[in-house]
Amino acid sequence: MMKVLVSVIVALGALSGCSHLHRSADSGYAPAPEDVRYSDNSNRAVYDRQTRQTAYELGLDPASLSGRDLQAVRDRQQLRQLERSLSSRKEREQYSKILPWLKNDAEKIEVLSIPSIEGRQAWVNRNSVWNRSQAPQEEMKGLIESQDIAVGMPQDYVKRSWGDPMSVEVSGNPLYKNERWKYQKFVSAPEGYRKETRYVYFEGGRVVGWETE
Structure with a gap:
């Protein structure tokens, strides 16, 4: 029976004693402006909290985010919003099956931005996603x-x-x-x-x- 683990965001961020924990440094995201603008102090507080949480999820140090890091954070936040928008069980099952074979957040955002199951399936077929599982590098x-x-x-x-x-x-x-x-x-x-x-x-x-x- 599967057990519930405390959030992987915290777990992976806190494993400082784990000598074998690795992460890829090449996220493939385009550079973003270094400055961050806020409309008011309330938005700043929310943004800071969300940014820190997402940065830890990505294995980044929220105290020293570069423009590229900030873009990765924004992409991950957009991805989470799109994932939460999957309203039907069929949509969630479709996404869950292809998830391990999608290359990065940009590809996940691309497929989830398609507004229909049929459209997403056409994208999967067009990009030969299932071939990735059959032919490992x-x-x-x-x-x-x-x-x-x-x-x-x-x-x-x-x-x-x-x-x-x-x-x-x-x-x-x-x-x-x-x-x-x-x-x-x-x-x-x-x-x-x-x-x-x-x-x-x-x-x-x-x-x-x-x-x-």
Whole structure:
């Protein structure tokens, strides 16, 4: 039975002691103006709170956001608004299925901005999204063959490499596929073999980090 995990935003932001937690530095977002304008102090307070929360979600330091970082924050906030606008179960299921195979926030925003299920499905077909799940990149093939994982690896590939997890914990809405998977493996050690517990963290169905106990 899946357990509820405290928000992955806090969990991933607070894992300063996790030596294996990695994030990609290349977000692919265009630069944004360095200055931030507010209409009044009330809006400033709300904006600051929302910006900090979203920055932590992206693995950014809210105290030193560059123009590019701010654009990434704005894109993520737009994405969350679009995700919340999915009103029917069919829409949510469609999005949840393709989510791990979408490349970045810009692509997610593009597909969610299409106003109909049929239009989104046409976009999925046109961009050969399902082919991405069937034909992993050469780097991913090598990782799977060596039973390894990497940042950005979709959940299906992690299962191909490490098998099914012992347990899965979900943070927030299951639609977003923000999860922590637990594995236990026996690894070689000087004294023989020892049991090792590993946790893999996912955002949007892709690996964002891991830790070993």
